Amino acid sequence: MSPISASKSPVTVVGLGLMGHALAAAFLASGHPTTVWNRSAAKAGDLVAGGATLAGSIKSAVEASPLVVVCVSDYDAVRALLDPVASSLAGRTLVNLTTASSTQARETAGWAARIGSAYLDGAILALPQAIGTAQATVLYAGPKAAFEEHEATLRALGESGAMYLDEDHGLSALYDMSVLSIMWGVLNGFLQGAALLGTANVKASTFAALATTAINVTTDYVSAYAQQIDEGAYPAADATIAVHAGGMEHLVQESEELGVNAEVPKLFLELATRAAAGGRAGDSYAALIEQFRAPAGHTDDGLSEMQAEAAK
Template identity: 50%
Template sequence: MGDTRTVTVFGLGLMGQALAGAMLAGGRVTTVWNRTPGRAGDLPERGAKEAAGVRDAVEASDLLIVCVRDYHAVREFLDPVADALAGRTLVNLTSGSSAEAREMAAWAAGHGAAYLDGAIMMTPPGIGQPDTVLLYGGPADVFAAHADTLRLLGGATTHLSEDTGLASLYDVALLGIMWGSLNGFVHAAALLAADGVPARDFLPFATSWLGAIGVFSGVVADQVDSGDFAAVDASLASHLPPIEHLIDESRARGVDAALPEFTRGLVAAAIARGHEGDGYARLIDHFRPKAA
């Protein structure tokens, strides 16, 4: 496993400061740089060196970790010093698209740098914790060369694929699940609040149910992969009545019913196509790319 000793962190927002702090806690010789000076906080007191300029920051370390606003910003400050990247490893933890990640990998390779693109599935306070997940795409040997150092940022760090763009794709897919789940929870909380039930009283039932949904998702995943959608737990026909109940309960309390109405539309459309006996996984037909 890799054990990089010198690391530079570019970008000192809340996340960048947390990344640099984890490197210092792990005993790495850590340099930091931010486009706007004065953002290092207590990192220098903890042992970090604040680079005077971006070239100094690049030349200070073998491993360069970037976490800034967007991919355009990465190129903007690294382009003028691209000649200094040769022989170093650039790890980009900036949020962006899979296409941007692949373009950045090609740009880095053109300047002689190894490249990994990563996604941080945690907020700054969780950086460095054993169950914190960071996902990486890029050459497996590059990841292995720095694995021990990268795991200082999160113990559940995972190399997904040689495809540099896959981490970004996982990132947005997982965020989609997060937003969908949170939307469902706040709708439920509004529904219960209308009858005087505090969200905190409902929370244990919601979190337990989310665990059960994780089990159901295994069935959905298997059916999506196999293409066999025959219901093994509940058919689409059996889903429709309780969706109607949720819509009715929402409307009766003046709660916005747009979310369950959208679900009803998906289920009803699949049933209209003759899939009333299929399981919930059949709804992937709605989301798949449409034939030209």
């Protein structure tokens, strides 16, 4: 770790789980005087050996620095820890890197405003081992002045990955959930394919290279489809929803015949079938955005599925 620098701004990290520990280590590595606190003080052992200061209480931890970074299990835990020391947070900047919903982020911002703390809500798009490297991106939402004041310190978490979004505190959480939906969608698709190939004794490691190629090819669709979504027009330059639905039917059939779980491809097919029934059969795959925008259990015309069935 780099020597602690008197010229660098102090920072406090509350919560030393895998991610919180990585955050504190990154601040230390960048030379920031770093105070840490965790319910279990033993988790701070190597950080203290590296130059961190272990606070004796959550109150002394908060009061040690102008910038307080919290990363714990959920927002209930955040409030349980910080409510009792709310007066100590007044005049300080609180950066919350705990995962939660946009509603919770905005509610917490309101609480922070009432106690006189500048509040930035953040989302970490990286694994703990990537923190402090060029591979880590951390999103921030809230007062721009607060971000700019502490930007140099926050960049210790990712060499070029401190990304300011907007004054709306909920945006970091919304981006986080949106990115996670992509991750799980891709991983579930890979697992479906690995399960299918596994019935022919093809190892997942053998499939991985081709799967990666398919993922990379799919990224080419994103920009084109994003423009269509923004414009609200879906010309089928590649394949129509009807063509996609035909392929999905084959995927469902193949899965069922081979004894592989078909729930995921059935969901794909259900969404495509609904879109086609709503007049989108000849449009591009991007038109499925209308299915994702609609609340579950509702058709394009706003009727619930049960109501639509009863009306037939």
